[in-house]
Amino acid sequence: xxxxxxxxxxxxxxxxxxxxxxxxxxxxxxxxxxxxxxxxxxxxxxxxxxxxxxxxxxxxxxxxxxxxxxxxxxxxxxxxxxxxxxxxxxxxxxxxxxxxxxxxxxxxxxxxxxxxxxxxxxxxxxxxxxxxxxxxxxxxxxxxxxxxxxxxxxxxxxxxxxxxxxxxxxxxxxxxxxxxxxxxxxxxxxxxxxxxxxxxxxxxxxxxxxxxxxxxxxxxxxxxxxxxxxxxxxxxxxxxxxxxxxxxxxxxxxxxxxxxxxxxxxxxxxxxxxxxxxxxxxxxxxxxxxxxxxxxxxxxxxxxxxxxxxxxxxxxxxxxxxxxxxxxxxxxxxxxxxxxxxxxxxxxxxxxxxxxxxxxxxxxxxxxxxxxxxxxxxxxxxxxxxxxxxxxxxxxxxxxxxxxxxxxxxxxxxxxxxxxxxxxxxxxxxxxxxxxxxxxxxxxxxxxxxxxxxxxxxxxxxxxxxxxxxxxxxxxxxxxxxxxxxxxxxxxxxxxxxxxxxxxxxxxxxxxxxxxxxxxxxxxx
Numbered sequence: 001x002x003x004x005x006x007x008x009x010x011x012x013x014x015x016x017x018x019x020x021x022x023x024x025x026x027x028x029x030x031x032x033x034x035x036x037x038x039x040x041x042x043x044x045x046x047x048x049x050x051x052x053x054x055x056x057x058x059x060x061x062x063x064x065x066x067x068x069x070x071x072x073x074x075x076x077x078x079x080x081x082x083x084x085x086x087x088x089x090x091x092x093x094x095x096x097x098x099x100x101x102x103x104x105x106x107x108x109x110x111x112x113x114x115x116x117x118x119x120x121x122x123x124x125x126x127x128x129x130x131x132x133x134x135x136x137x138x139x140x141x142x143x144x145x146x147x148x149x150x151x152x153x154x155x156x157x158x159x160x161x162x163x164x165x166x167x168x169x170x171x172x173x174x175x176x177x178x179x180x181x182x183x184x185x186x187x188x189x190x191x192x193x194x195x196x197x198x199x200x201x202x203x204x205x206x207x208x209x210x211x212x213x214x215x216x217x218x219x220x221x222x223x224x225x226x227x228x229x230x231x232x233x234x235x236x237x238x239x240x241x242x243x244x245x246x247x248x249x250x251x252x253x254x255x256x257x258x259x260x261x262x263x264x265x266x267x268x269x270x271x272x273x274x275x276x277x278x279x280x281x282x283x284x285x286x287x288x289x290x291x292x293x294x295x296x297x298x299x300x301x302x303x304x305x306x307x308x309x310x311x312x313x314x315x316x317x318x319x320x321x322x323x324x325x326x327x328x329x330x331x332x333x334x335x336x337x338x339x340x341x342x343x344x345x346x347x348x349x350x351x352x353x354x355x356x357x358x359x360x361x362x363x364x365x366x367x368x369x370x371x372x373x374x375x376x377x378x379x380x381x382x383x384x385x386x387x388x389x390x391x392x393x394x395x396x397x398x399x400x401x402x403x404x405x406x407x408x409x410x411x412x413x414x415x416x417x418x419x420x421x422x423x424x425x426x427x428x429x430x431x432x433x434x435x436x437x438x439x440x441x442x443x444x445x446x447x448x449x450x451x452x453x454x455x456x457x458x459x460x461x462x463x464x465x466x467x468x469x470x471x472x473x474x475x476x477x478x479x480x481x482x483x484x485x486x487x488x489x490x491x492x493x494x495x496x497x498x499x500x501x502x503x504x505x506x507x508x509x510x511x512x513x514x515x516x517x518x519x520x521x522x523x524x525x
């Protein structure tokens with residue numbers, strides 16, 4: 001292709017397309033999804049912990065209230081002993097029972113004071129301790145009065161004993177008032193603790209609502225950008241289709257039909273992969289769970305005024321956190337599949353770019369000699385067939401014993417190598433071939449020649465075919481034209497080299513050897 005041709009000029013003036021970075025958005029969405037899922041799990045853990053603590057604290061305070069009721073039993077026991085002394089006429093026995101009940105009261109009171117210091121805040125604990133002190137003083141006063149009653153009973157002073165019994169009953173009424181105040185104080189502490197727990201629940205529920213809104217926004221962004229990505233992929237597919245037609249036109253005008261065929265074949269394979277990836281991503285977007293999210297969003301919006309109550313007491317509202325967790329898991333799976341396809345798409349586009357650049361590099365005017373690395377040309381030929389080799393499960397081995405530089409016609413070397421690699425691929429792509437290995441060797445042959453060998457473990461060549469292998473029109477392939485090897489042999493001779501073949505027979509593989517001079521014939525002379 002001439003450098004002054006219109007297509008060449010437009011190709012030079014056209015800026016290269018930048019690689020799209022849409023996959024980075026999905027990486028960001030995936031990271032955001034992980035954060036929201038993790039934060040949701042943390043919130044659920046916090047709410048469950050708060051609920052467990054609430055139950056535990058409530059049970060503890062209920063137990064304390066029941067324990068405070070034991071104080072009433074002690075007071076009633078003292079009062080009962082004071083009454084019983086008039087019946088039993090045994091003040092010593094009643095005094096011992098009162099002291100025993102009083103000692104139990106003092107022990108329990110000390111234990112409850114210790115619990116109060118640990119269970120409530122400083123201000124509340126001081127008030128509660130004041131109530132305990134009042135209770136202790138009232139019980140002490142009642143016990144002292146009972147002692148006076150028991151002391152006066154045997155002195156034949158029934159009036160004095162009766163007055164002391166009245167004092168005991170009066171102390172009993174005062175103690176009941178103190179116990180009532182104590183229970184009210186404890187109930188107030190319990191209510192305030194419950195209020196703080198409810199505030200904590202409300203705060204966590206608000207955070208869950210924020211997370212739910214963020215998840216909804218993320219889903220909306222995924223759908224929006226998923227559509228944008230699909231549009232860009234369709235545009236890229238159209239651009240690749242145009243590039244395919246440009247490759248055909250370039251190959252026709254440059255006389256590079258063999259290379260163009262290989263390039264187009266590989267571009268077609270890549271386009272198939274692009275279409276598959278685009279279809280998978282589009283299908284993932286179409287089947288997204290966003291439709292279910294709209295229902296939850298409406299539910300949350302309808303209950304916005306009583307969101308906390310809705311999420312904790314309403315049967316439907318209580319299912320929202322679990323639904324969002326399940327939704328997040330589905331979304332993460334969708335994103336993982338989309339990211340995988342986007343990575344595959346990016347690699348495919350990069351490979352097409354490489355193929356097109358390679359084709360443009362070799363689509364130059366024939367007859368121009370240039371210094372080149374033979375290994376680089378071999379790598380270009382291998383790269384052009386890389387997708388086919390991978391699809392046919394062919395293992396490629398490189399044995400570059402030397403890395404020589406030669407002054408030759410690049411496109412002629414490329415034509416010969418592409419044809420040899422294509423033939424090797426067909427020889428290896430047979431059901432009877434189990435070991436699909438292709439070896440490419442590059443080495444110096446003396447000081448003036450370079451030897452490039454293409455060795456396959458394929459179907460081999462019969463002696464009859466070997467005799468006619470380089471004749472024009474001879475082919476063993478149903479769709480072959482019998483021109484490739486014949487043209488390759490002539491091109492090698494034009495460069496001052498040779499193209500030869502060797503095979504031990506059918507089923508034993510084949511070796512094609514291209515020998516080319518380091519310098520063109522006119523420079524060697």
